[in-house]
Amino acid sequence: MYNEPFEMLMQTLAGVYRSYYELVEIDESYLDRVHVVIVADGYEKLEEDFLVKCEKAGIINEFKTKRWRTVETRPGCDTPSHVFKNLNFINEKSMNDKKRIYGTNNIVHTFSRRVRYSEFMNAFTTEEQHGLEIDGYSINDFLVGSSRMGRVKQKNFYHIPLPLHFAIKHRNQGKIESHKWFFKGFCEYMNPKYAQILDCGSIPLWKSISRLVMHMEVFPQVGG
Secondary structure (H helix, E strand, C coil), X not given: CCCCCHHHHHHHHHHHHHHHHHHHHHCHHHCCCCCEEEEECCCCCCCHHHHXXXXXXXXXXXXXXXXXXXXXXXXXXXXXXXXXXXXXXXXXXXXCXXXXXXXXXXXXXXXXEEECHHHHHHHXXXXXXXXXXXCCEEHHHHXXXXXXXXXXXXXXXXXXXXXXXXXXXXXXXXXXXXXXXXXXXHHXXXXXXXXXXXXXXXXXXXXXXXXXXXXXXXXXXXXX
């Protein structure tokens, strides 16, 4: 993500959580085998309202990053915003040399915890919750419902927490560098069998990711 509003991130995550419930329903061994990594391209582009809602949802602890931040007023903006200081241990020169072709002169501030989707709703007023819709459903109905309009059936998986890692890059350095953090950072460490990249705002609908995973389970030669 870059600087999309919190509501857009929640709609994307609703599709991801829905896909997780579907995988667990197909095969219970998928429980706790799925992780979500959110890579935000730079702290200073995130709006203050976004950070406040992340705090309410429990996916960020602003206190942990205060020592790295300074408060500035951007040109043409009356509201002060948090901007990250230059860190003296970050090499200003590019690290993409022959020895470190996957290197980066950046760091990320990462917050990790297991989150139930219902906890995200703490960041919204009741009126705001009613305004969140996907495919004609409210967010809650989308998470437990059927792909046929008007049919909503309760599922047992709604309260399953999902491990979520919220990684905010210290500097804005573009999408390709965000992919480096995901593949050469998180994936290198976690060694997943499958990896799915989504832009913030893209919403996985009914059985999209779960069927893709099941297809690759049955036909292991499929690349993606």
